[in-house]
Amino acid sequence: MLKDGNNLNQLTPTGDFIYTYAYTGDEESLCHLEMRSFFEKDTKAKILKSSIEINPNRSPFMKERIQVIFEGDELSDILKQVEDVNMLDSTFKVIFVKINDLAATEKVEYKQKREIEREIGLIIEGEADVHQPDITFGLVPFEGRWYFGKYLKNEAVWLHHLKKPREYSTALSTRVARAVANIAVPNPEGVKAIDPCCGIGTVLVEALSMGIDIVGRDINPLVVLGSRENIAHFGLSGDVDLGPIAEVTSSYDATIIDMPYNLFTHATPGEQLFILKHARPFSKKLVVVTIETIDHMIEEAGFDIIDRCVAKKGLFSREILVCQ
Template structure:
């Protein structure tokens, strides 16, 4: 195809989340895009939609206009060669009643655009998926890439740990810690059975792990190998970690199985500050004072819930 997203500089991301995930989703959006929204985000940042558990897809904008008819007049510029295509009206869940477009009208819009594209339409498994969506008084058309829920494949591991965070939370936390992975070195120095490591490695992020418990390190290595990723995990206390990293992710290891003293918490966070510029801490306790004592500034945060009826929630705290 001659005119495609190689020249695209703007994207629209479609997002969705449950009520209990609103806070976590908003924090991830602020990290990735610098803003938050319920359903649609327009950005110049090119992010693989499969990175996020909350992004449904990414529209790489090719044309825009005040109406569907304006879009229809532009799409004839596309040269698809022998490639098949499909046009998809991108559904938005939270539009007010006066802005909602019903199913029948959505199909009419798809057909109107499709009739004006020079090429062969194919409803199942087309070579190219196009999308069209209204946003802030404009209509946008482009290639649409649907998200793949990679994190779902990681839910069943050979080694499990009752207090480990969910793969969905882990994936969001990795995005919060590492919005742009280009050239970034990351560490999880209290990695447990490797939930964060698996998610980061699946995104191609350069991350290493360590833990002072040999049994969980063994489990972490087994989980990483099970999913055919290549990652280094060492038996090492955070106090023994050397080198410097762009980011660290720490799920406080004492906050469920047993209560850590403020001194133990301070030791972990103090060493985190020593080895990393940016640290994302997960905790169910109020440790703001300890974080500040270690010399960090809290730059953002959210509460992460497993469900609406969950008795406790983890805090996700971004420190620099």
């Protein structure tokens, strides 16, 4: 063991990240569309490697992320490299990441995982703390190589948004709403977004909680008040205006429209087309959530559908269309 090795701040990450995922069969299509929005690719496996950095807390489907510091063809390569890690005054923990659908050649049994964690922990210079470590490291085999780095677990932020002061039975679930916000705005930096038919504000809450610059709007004064109350309830700040989509005058990089279909605000086919046509002048990108097939309306309004998915919940399903 090298007593004079590099401390954590001196170790240079490779620039790659490993992400792991968990989703149900009903959520698979939606999760893959969110993946493509973040990484411009998706995977049937529930593990993905990319040079793009995403905080796992953003996604309702990401389980965890490893910021890669070391990699090698064999576990022995990792063991050799961690000899240079000196934690100084910081405590640490090592986690062998659990992936259920790894290739058979990469599967490691539970007992062996724990032994590998202990072996790495004994090599790293510093104090291990399995309960409240300052730094957690993750280790995972993937596509014939081993990866080791800083580990970050998804804290499931959206779970805190399940209970709202104002709710609709037909509103999007927090998981779907969060994914839709990510699909519309995968990188929030410098992006202005709008939800011009925001309803009770489910998408607004998720978007604002991720730092997305988004405003809301609706023609129903009751839901506008409810949306404002929901946003304030979670300590967030965002504007929600009362008025029709036809009165929007600013331009936006991304527009999210969950087509109204509940008891309070149901849009007829003519009204749906009206909404889409009025969204065209101010929208660079449009994400539409619909329970009906409206491809012809999208095209008539002047948009092109560039990607899509189906979000299911039992027998009920919604289409999510990405348009430009």
